[in-house]
Amino acid sequence: MAYVTFRPRPASARIPQRPSFLTHPHPVSTPFDVAIVGLGAMGSSAAYHLARRGQRVVGIDRFSPPHALGSSHGRSRMIREAYYEHPLYVPLVQRAFALWGELERAAGDRPFFMRTGGLMIGEASGALVSGTLASATAHHLQHEVIEARDLHRRYPAFAPLDEMVGVLEHRAGILLPEPIIQAHLELAEHHGATLLRDVQVHGWDRTADGIEIRTGGETIVARQVVVAAGPWTGQLLADLALPLPLPLAVERQVIHWFDPVRFPEYFEPQRMPVSIWELENGTLFYTKPDLGDGVKIGIHHSGLTANADAVDRTISEAEDALIYDLLRRFVPFAKGHMRERAVCLYTNTPDAHFIVDRHPSAPEVLVLSPCSGHGFKFASVLGEIAADLVTTGSSAFDLSPFAIARFGGMSE
Numbered sequence: 217m218a219y220v221t222f223r224p225r226p227a228s229a230r231i232p233q234r235p236s237f238l239t240h241p242h243p244v245s246t247p248f249d250v251a252i253v254g255l256g257a258m259g260s261s262a263a264y265h266l267a268r269r270g271q272r273v274v275g276i277d278r279f280s281p282p283h284a285l286g287s288s289h290g291r292s293r294m295i296r297e298a299y300y301e302h303p304l305y306v307p308l309v310q311r312a313f314a315l316w317g318e319l320e321r322a323a324g325d326r327p328f329f330m331r332t333g334g335l336m337i338g339e340a341s342g343a344l345v346s347g348t349l350a351s352a353t354a355h356h357l358q359h360e361v362i363e364a365r366d367l368h369r370r371y372p373a374f375a376p377l378d379e380m381v382g383v384l385e386h387r388a389g390i391l392l393p394e395p396i397i398q399a400h401l402e403l404a405e406h407h408g409a410t411l412l413r414d415v416q417v418h419g420w421d422r423t424a425d426g427i428e429i430r431t432g433g434e435t436i437v438a439r440q441v442v443v444a445a446g447p448w449t450g451q452l453l454a455d456l457a458l459p460l461p462l463p464l465a466v467e468r469q470v471i472h473w474f475d476p477v478r479f480p481e482y483f484e485p486q487r488m489p490v491s492i493w494e495l496e497n498g499t500l501f502y503t504k505p506d507l508g509d510g511v512k513i514g515i516h517h518s519g520l521t522a523n524a525d526a527v528d529r530t531i532s533e534a535e536d537a538l539i540y541d542l543l544r545r546f547v548p549f550a551k552g553h554m555r556e557r558a559v560c561l562y563t564n565t566p567d568a569h570f571i572v573d574r575h576p577s578a579p580e581v582l583v584l585s586p587c588s589g590h591g592f593k594f595a596s597v598l599g600e601i602a603a604d605l606v607t608t609g610s611s612a613f614d615l616s617p618f619a620i621a622r623f624g625g626m627s628e
């Protein structure tokens with residue numbers, strides 16, 4: 217069964233250019249309605265959603281997104297609906313799917329999503345399979361449970377153990393992170409946002425005029441601030457003297473890409489759903505099909521903490537060996553020439569749920585993210601939620617699981 221939906225980009229497709237009289241719609245010296253600190257997955261989406269509502273937006277990033285120093289690089293991100301982590305994410309991902317489609321259209325029918333189907337593979341009693349089924353059942357999502365032998369027959373790329381089962385959901389697939397961030401930023405600018413690249417935010421002060429944001433150069437004034445600094449969030453907020461530091465841990469992740477050693481057709485997106493595997497020892501790893509740049513594989517939660525400013529981007533032989541072992545056991549024909557490796561960062565909370573909440577001592581500041589290694593698929597809806605919170609003060613979604621107060625010791 218072919219699941220891939222990858223619409224070609226029409227020759228005419230392009231994001232409309234901003235009229236020339238709007239080249240600098242809001243000089244940096246003007247007070248803005250909202251400043252967004254960080255223009256990666258979350259911040260670029262928030263900038264787009266806020267700017268299209270007519271807000272005077274300034275977006276600030278210490279680098280020039282999309283870039284490969286944070287959490288949003290590596291050319292693909294998985295999106296899945298039967299969410300094993302918790303059913304509460306299902307309505308969010310359903311809205312995210314709709315918004316990804318809208319973004320494709322707003323960007324001139326550029327394809328940002330490729331439907332491959334998704335397989336969650338492990339023992340039936342494990343958290344991955346049972347959690348996926350719990351979400352699928354709670355939200356009446358179409359799915360199939362497939363025994364190991366049938367799994368291998370239908371998807372010969374995979375060699376599951378006899379005691380494993382797979383839960384197949386048809387709607388899952390791949391998002392393209394760098395083009396998405398680029399499109400969000402282009403569209404935000406089209407709607408009048410001022411975007412400052414290679415400008416680092418060092419802190420802010422609350423004044424009678426609003427929040428004064430300190431950068432290396434100019435001071436920017438805004439009524440509200442959205443902090444979407446990904447792996448730098450803890451550092452940025454700690455510098456700003458929260459009553460207690462947020463309990464955030466940056467985790468170094470390694471990604472590998474391989475050329476299949478045989479049967480490259482097994483690894484085409486039409487024949488290889490995105491997959492997550494849970495092993496008996498609790499290890500989770502994921503695979504993505506060959507999009508022309510090799511089969512992608514990574515371990516979910518490497519366990520190696522990092523400082524976002526001093527990340528060791530050298531990948532060791534021991535890290536390679538872990539991946540070779542997983543390929544040999546579970547995806548054997550993918551174990552050909554290693555094409556590429558990369559290091560990327562997760563920003564984890566203790567319960568792996570997000571943070572979407574006001575700063576405990578500065579309600580004009582909204583903290584968006586950190587997403588504990590599973591946030592990209594939600595970037596579209598989190599940007600919309602940020603826009604709702606900034607412009608109306610509320611959201612249609614129950615955001616209480618993402619409240620800062622759950623960490624304790626930090627009351628509003």
Ligand SMILES: Cc1cc2nc3c(=O)[nH]c(=O)nc-3n(C[C@H](O)[C@H](O)[C@H](O)COP(=O)(O)OP(=O)(O)OC[C@H]3O[C@@H](n4cnc5c(N)ncnc54)[C@H](O)[C@@H]3O)c2cc1C
Nearest residue numbers: 254256257258278286287294417446448560587591592593
């Ligand atoms: C290897 C890997 C695989 C993943 N796979 C998936 C997946 O399959 N599906 C999924 O849904 N999610 C996945 N994730 C998680 C997802 O990619 C992240 O949750 C998401 O990209 C985080 O986006 P962000 O905007 O919070 O951070 P980023 O995109 O890193 O953006 C933060 C931005 O803030 C800027 N910044 C920081 N500090 C400052 C400052 N002081 N001043 C100005 N700018 C600043 C940075 O330059 C950066 O551009 C994966 C993550 C990794 C690392």
